[in-house]
Amino acid sequence: MTLLRTVARPMLASMFVAGGTMALRKPDALAAKAQPIADVLRKVAPQARLSPRNVVRLNAAVHIAAGTALATGHLPRTSALVLAATMPVTTVSGHPFWNETDPVARRNQRAHFLKNVSLTGGLLMSTLDPEPHKPWLGTRARNTAVAAKDSLVDHVDDLRK
Structure with a gap:
């Protein structure tokens, strides 16, 4: 890993690990914002126990696990993709600046958004x-598939001889 990656990946991951840890320790602080997401998820998977607190905990666990993987360079592209996939819902539900009436709160939420x-x-x-x-x-994966195909073709050719 290059020096740039050694420094940049933990920097990028730090917000997810710290935020995930805080959310995991105090899920009630974010549960109200997760209520609409829990309602949608319950419609999709009614058998799952998806309370707002559990949604916050699940998101926090994903952020901690993927953030740690990104920071340490384990599956960095996959962990970055997982984190990126969680961000639209997290951002829209966590920082709806368009709903704020107080100008200071609106500016703060817009900055976080x-x-x-x-x-x-x-x-x-x-x-x-x-x-x-x-x-x-x-x-x-493509190279492995091509190598497997080539090996299979060679075996079939040997059998024909």
Whole structure:
């Protein structure tokens, strides 16, 4: 891993690990904002126990796990993609500045909303950041499939001889 990646990945992941830890420790503080998400998820999966507190805990656990993986360089592109996938719902439910009537609160929520949008952009860029001399997972999968096909063709040719 290059020096830039060694420094940048933990910096990008820090907000997710810290925020996830705080949310996991105090889910009640965010449960009210998660209520609409829990309601939608209960319609999709009625058998799941999806209270607002559990939704907050689940999101927090994902942020901690994927943030730690990103920070330590384990599956960095996958963990960045997982974090980026959680951000739209987290951002819209957590910082609805358009609902604020107080100008100061509105500015504060807008700043946090835009911070999350910026973090999402950084995460999406991280999904494209290849390790030096290491092909992307899709390329490795394609190469493995091509090698398996070539091996199978060779075996079939040997059988025909």
